Amino acid sequence: MEFIFDKIHVPIDTSFITKKLPLLSNERIHLHKNFELNYINSGIGRRIVGDNISSFEKGDLVLLGPNLPHCWELLDIDKNEEPSCIVTHFSEGIIDSDFFKMPELEMVVELLKQASRGIRFKIKDDTEIKDVLTILSKSKGLEYYIGLLDLFNNLIKVEDFELLSSPIISSTAFSKNVEKMNKVYEYVFQNIQEGIKLEEASAILNMSNGSFCRFFKKKTGITFMDYVRNIRIGIATKLLAETDKQITEICYESGYNNLPNFNHYFKISIGKTPSDYRKDFR
Structure with missing residues (x-):
């Protein structure tokens, strides 16, 4: 099992990046400074987040905080549907920005703090969140940022979720x-x-x-x-x-x-x- 410290580069002309990517069989446990939201569009396999090992399938939605070791390993391939995911990375400093100090975003900030352990959102009907992420992967400019707020609005409404990892990661100490x-x-x-x-x-x-x-x-x-x-x-x-x-x-x-x-x-x-x-x- 290989462990990698990834550097995810968010372009300076945008606050975050959202991409639809092929889901490849991967045994690298890696970590990076940015927040990550990972949505499984298709495919099944094993997920490792911190010290948590569990399975994932289509519709799996997980939010990861900075410097949290993780890995998505594809275990089975459906020949009729190419495994893919929609991944969003945004800066680890987003919580400290002046915009996110607005009282209306207090619940979003709290959600991002909990992401230090990895959050799996249990959504019965993922149609809306999938649509938001799909739009984000194609948006630009102001629509891009408005889409991010729409995404956060959907996430804070999810009442059924679980924290995946034990509280094992202190981002500053772990980075050092x-x-x-x-x-x-x-x-x-x-x-x-x-x-x-x-x-x-x-x-x-x-x-x-x-x-x-x-x-x-x-x-x-x-x-x-x-x-x-x-x-x-x-x-x-x-x-x-x-x-x-x-x-x-x-x-x-x-x-x-x-x-x-x-x-x-x-x-x-x-x-x-x-x-x-x-x-x-x-």
């Missing part, structure tokens, strides 16, 4: 330590099934175990082992929902070495046993 943190993320994702060892993670950054634990918690807000546990449970929930694999097999594939331990932590995290969780999808 992005290379170190990427090495840790890469180690976790590459070894999640085989086993994660604190000593190995610490050695990657040439730190003692104690120094590494303090460093990781300071930069992410959670302990290293809590982060690993979140990743494992994310893998387990995906396998339980989308496959018919035995729970024992899923236990080992998500990195646990015994079933009681797996059941214990799964129930703590999700609030129900793996078998009960699977029933929600049957």
Whole structure:
């Protein structure tokens, strides 16, 4: 799994960019300074946002804050419909602009702050939001900016949404330590099934175990082992929902070495046993 720090260039003659793009199979976990709104026009696959691993499908709509690691991996290709998405990037400094200090935009600013964890909007009928994004991808000038406000107006009306990642990212701190943190993320994702060892993670950054634990918690807000546990449970929930694999097999594939331990932590995290969780999808 490759980790990349992307530089998304928003042209100086506009506040943001909206593009309809082909959705390609991608195993790069990357991050960038800009906000990103990603709408899946067609295609299904796996989404990674911070420490959250979950599936996506047509109509999936996610807002990401600056410096939040993410990846959309295409898992299946429909030969009758080319996978595509509509992506909007806008400046990380938009919250601090004078225009966004208007009281009428208070709810928009609050929404953008919550995007530090990644927001998935659960919309039953996405026709209107899709139309707004399609128009944005073709607009210019003042119509472009008015379209952005229309987009925000639609987003703040969505009552059903979920925060995807644990509050692990402090944008300023993460930016300063992005290379170190990427090495840790890469180690976790590459070894999640085989086993994660604190000593190995610490050695990657040439730190003692104690120094590494303090460093990781300071930069992410959670302990290293809590982060690993979140990743494992994310893998387990995906396998339980989308496959018919035995729970024992899923236990080992998500990195646990015994079933009681797996059941214990799964129930703590999700609030129900793996078998009960699977029933929600049957």
